[in-house]
Amino acid sequence: MSLDGTYDDGNIFAKILRGEMPSARVFEDEHVFAFMDVFPQARGHTLVIPKHSHARNLLDEEPAVLCELILGVQRVARAVRAALNPDALVITQFNGAVAGQTVYHLHFHIIPRWEGVAVGRHASGAMADPAELKALAEQIAAKIS
Structure with a gap:
């Protein structure tokens, strides 16, 4: 899909926000919703999305x-760091299919990195164990301040 288009209210993140699909929730406030990526590139891979938005990508957003979204990303990234003690964090956001975007609801990825541990490919590989995601979500949520 290109950078331009109409927001699809049936996308997976919209369904998660409406409670139609399950997620391992990490954090939620009036502006953002953070949850574990079910196809994680690394242990602790977390997604942060705006709750009240129909933006497909960063270029579409108000x-x-x-402002509220990036503050939520920072808050969750700090909690990921405190909970998992990675050597580094990748914080990324894709705009358009060629850039790697697969879900057309604006979102940020927070991916913990450890020296010597390979990162998985975006949107590939096996689905993570839901029980493990729930445990990670609880571990990270406990560090939200």
């Missing part, structure tokens, strides 16, 4: 929403 500045006021972006």
Whole structure:
């Protein structure tokens, strides 16, 4: 899909926000929802999405929403760091299919990295164990301040 298009209210993240699909919730406030990626590139891979948005990507979003969203990303990233003690964090966001975007609801990835541990490919590999994701979500959520 290109950078331009119409928001699909049936995308997986919209369904998660409406409670139609399950997720391992890490954090939620009035502006953002954070949950574990079911196809993680690394242990602790977390997604942060705006709750009240129909933006497909960063270029579509209103500045006021972006302000609250990036504050939520920072808050969750700090919790991932505190909970899992990675050597580094990758914080990324894709815009368009060629860039790697697979879900057309604006979202950020927080991916913990450890020296010598390979990262998985985006949107590939096996689905993670839901019980493990729930445990990781609880571990990270406990560090939200």
